Amino acid sequence: MGAMPQLVVSQVAKRYGRTTILDGVDLTVHGGEVVALTGENGAGKSTLMRICAGLVKADAGEVTVGGAIGYCPQVPGLFELLTADDHLVMFGRGVGMGRSASLHRGHALLEEFGYPLRERSVTRDLSGGTRQKLNLALALLTDPAVLLLDEPYQGFDRGTYVDFWDHCTTWRHSGKAVVVVTHMLAELDRVDRVVELPVHRSRYTGAG
Amino acid sequence: MSGMRRALIMAEMHGRDLMRRHVALFLLVALPLSFYLASRGAGDSAIVAGGVGMAFSVSGATLFSVLSSTEVDQRLVLGGYRPLDLLLGRLLFLGPAGLVVSAAFSTLMVTASSPGRPWLTFVGVAAVALQSIPFGLAVGAAVPRELEGTLVLIGVIGMQLAVEPGSPVAKALPFYGAAELISASLDAQGRIAGPLVLTVLYGLVLMLVARLFMTGRVDVVRHGEIR
Numbered sequence: 001m002g003a004m005p006q007l008v009v010s011q012v013a014k015r016y017g018r019t020t021i022l023d024g025v026d027l028t029v030h031g032g033e034v035v036a037l038t039g040e041n042g043a044g045k046s047t048l049m050r051i052c053a054g055l056v057k058a059d060a061g062e063v064t065v066g067g068a069i070g071y072c073p074q075v076p077g078l079f080e081l082l083t084a085d086d087h088l089v090m091f092g093r094g095v096g097m098g099r100s101a102s103l104h105r106g107h108a109l110l111e112e113f114g115y116p117l118r119e120r121s122v123t124r125d126l127s128g129g130t131r132q133k134l135n136l137a138l139a140l141l142t143d144p145a146v147l148l149l150d151e152p153y154q155g156f157d158r159g160t161y162v163d164f165w166d167h168c169t170t171w172r173h174s175g176k177a178v179v180v181v182t183h184m185l186a187e188l189d190r191v192d193r194v195v196e197l198p199v200h201r202s203r204y205t206g207a208g
Numbered sequence: 209m210s211g212m213r214r215a216l217i218m219a220e221m222h223g224r225d226l227m228r229r230h231v232a233l234f235l236l237v238a239l240p241l242s243f244y245l246a247s248r249g250a251g252d253s254a255i256v257a258g259g260v261g262m263a264f265s266v267s268g269a270t271l272f273s274v275l276s277s278t279e280v281d282q283r284l285v286l287g288g289y290r291p292l293d294l295l296l297g298r299l300l301f302l303g304p305a306g307l308v309v310s311a312a313f314s315t316l317m318v319t320a321s322s323p324g325r326p327w328l329t330f331v332g333v334a335a336v337a338l339q340s341i342p343f344g345l346a347v348g349a350a351v352p353r354e355l356e357g358t359l360v361l362i363g364v365i366g367m368q369l370a371v372e373p374g375s376p377v378a379k380a381l382p383f384y385g386a387a388e389l390i391s392a393s394l395d396a397q398g399r400i401a402g403p404l405v406l407t408v409l410y411g412l413v414l415m416l417v418a419r420l421f422m423t424g425r426v427d428v429v430r431h432g433e434i435r
Contacts, residue, residue, distance in 0.1 A: 005434055054428035055282055066434045071286060077279035079221065081228040086221055093217040094288030096210060122228065142287065 003031040004066060006177035007052060007146050012061035014047055020200045021047050024061070027195060029177040031066065031145070034168045036188055037181045039197035045181045046074055048197065049150045052179070066177070067145025068095075074150040074181070076135035080124040084110065084134050087123070088141065095142045102141070109137040112167065114160055128155030136164075147171060147178045165190045214289050218297020222273055226305070232269065239265040240313055248321075252394045255317050259333040259390040260383050262313060263340045263365045266306045270344025271357045273298050274422075281426045291423045295349075295415070299341055306337035324395040331400075332389030335407045342414035343382050349421035382410050 009027040013020070021044040029035050037045050050056040052063055053071035078087060085103060092102025107117055113133040123131055132155045139147065153164045165187055171178050172192070180191065188194050226232065244258025274281075281294050314333045318326040344361070351357045368381045373391065378384055385407035392398025 008434055051429075054286060054431060057429050063429075063431045064434045065431045069286070069431075071283070073279070073283070075279070077283045079225055079277060079280055081225045082221060086224060090217055090221050091284070091287050093214055094284055096288070138283075138287075 003033070003175065005029065006031045006066035007179070008062075008064045009048070009052060010062045010064075012048065012051055012058045012063065014044065014051060014056070014059050022051075022058075022197075023200050025197070027179075029146070029179055031175045031177050032172050033193065034172050034178040034180065034191045036191040036194045037179055037197065038183065038185075038188075038194055040199050043197040043199045045197055046150050049148050049179065049181060052146075053148050065146055068142055069146045069148060070139040070142065070144030072136050072139035072147075072149045072152045074154065076123075076131045078123045078131060078134065081122045083120055083122055084115070084137075085120075087134060087138060091138050091141050097142075105143075106137055106141055109140050110134065113137060114163065129157060129160065130155075132156060133160070145176060147176050149179065150181045151183070152180070153184075211290065211293055212296075214293040215296035215300055218284075218289070218294055219300035222298055222301045223305070226269065226273070226301070232272075236265045236269060236309055237313065239268075241316070244313075244317060252321065252323070255321050255323055255329060255394065256387055256390050257369060258313070258317055259329070259336050260365065260369055260387050262310060262333060262336050263343070263368070263383055264361065266302070266309070266337050266340035267344035267347070267361055267365070268358070270298065270302055270341050271348040271361060272354065273302070274345060274348025275351075275354050275357055278425065282428065285426050286428045291426050292419060294426065295345060295418055295422055298345060299415075302341045302344075303338060306341060307334055310334045310337035323393045325393045328389060328393030328400065331404075332386055332391075332393055335386035335389055335404070336383055339382055339386055339407055339411050339414075342411045342418060345418035346414040346421065349418045349425055382414065385410065 005028050007029040009025055012022055012025045014022040025048060037048070039045050047056060051058045053069055088102045088106030089099050092106065110117060110133060113136060115130060115133045115137070123134065132152065136152050139149070153161050156164060168178060168180065168190060240258050240262035243261030244254050247254035247257035284294065285291060310333045311330065314330045318329050323329050347357050347360050351360060364381060365383065368378065368383045368387065371378045373387065385403035388398065388403035389400065392400060
């Protein structure tokens with residue numbers, strides 16, 4: 001792999017009470033690489049993604065990144081009574097994008113995912129898959145170098161789901177480091193590498 | 209300047225969100241009105257009950273704006289906002305909105321109950337509305353969920369309404385200064401400057417508490433760069 005690492009996770013550990021979720025996890029993702037993060041329920045996949053995004057503090061270890069992070073959570077974090085356009089403007093403003101630039105870039109992304117652009121409903125009234133498309137577009141709005149996608153295709157119909165993996169190929173070609181949490185074993189040939197997180201035994205025994 | 213722009217966009221979005229909550233908007237006015245109407249038989253104290261009762265609706269709306277969006281808030285911080293931008297955004301929208309509601313409500317009470325110093329009724333009820341925002345922000349940032357936050361609001365504002373106005377407990381509560389202003393508006397007596405200063409100071413302390421807890425709640429870890 002010739003490209004520079006864009007995400008380096010070194011010996012990251014996380015406990016909640018007496019339960020160890022992550023114990024000395026290492027992960028390096030290069031630019032132009034798509035990594036699938038798999039593991040049983042409770043293995044700590046979402047926790048690791050949240051640590052990488054900076055939303056949760058690790059108890060030990062270090063995360064370093066090569067650029068901006070785009071994070072798409074498993075459950076869309078959206079304001080229920082705001083529209084897609086409202087969200088695009090709000091998220092764009094965070095990085096200093098103007099209103100029209102946010103909408104222009106956001107609409108282009110939404111269109112790529114097959115979002116019905118004529119839809120002016122507030123997010124509460126959107127289907128799960130449509131909300132997820134917006135969720136994904138918000139993660140990509142600022143053209144991040146590192147993409148952390150936590151089961152981002154939930155609620156997608158078959159066509160959009162297939163398109164999603166095609167987009168992973170596009171992101172790979174544009175040099176992004178992509179981590180996708182997935183249980184979809186049939187699609188693992190679409191990624192460069194599969195990293196499986198083990199379930200720590202304390203998850204079941206309560207032992208440290 | 210960019211910080212102010214971020215706060216303004218948050219104010220706009222909170223405004224859009226609240227304006228689409230029609231039932232909540234109705235309750236924002238109906239709740240203090242019901243306090244006032246229910247207390248009208250008790251004479252002048254109805255204005256105090258109605259005025260302080262406004263704290264329920266404004267701080268309730270503020271509390272909900274914080275607790276219903278913790279996940280989004282953290283994502284916004286990840287996307288470049290500061291926790292302070294999120295607080296200021298709410299303050300910038302809810303402050304003027306609270307003042308509008310308080311002005312309409314004060315007009316109604318002044319017309320119906322004819323207090324001695326009507327202008328001071330406006331000031332006192334406006335002080336309740338403004339104090340309710342840092343109070344709602346502080347409670348919303350400090351407690352984990354809506355239920356706990358609502359119970360704290362009911363407890364604190366309920367106590368403010370129930371305890372003897374001159375008691376030490378009443379003086380320790382956040383709406384004491386504003387309640388004193390409303391009481392002072394009923395006749396030509398009563399202090400104005402002291403309660404006003406107390407309200408401002410209490411509001412500043414509540415904002416500091418809100419900022420402290422909000423930062424702890426939504427701030428994100430900034431990772432080091434790969435060298």
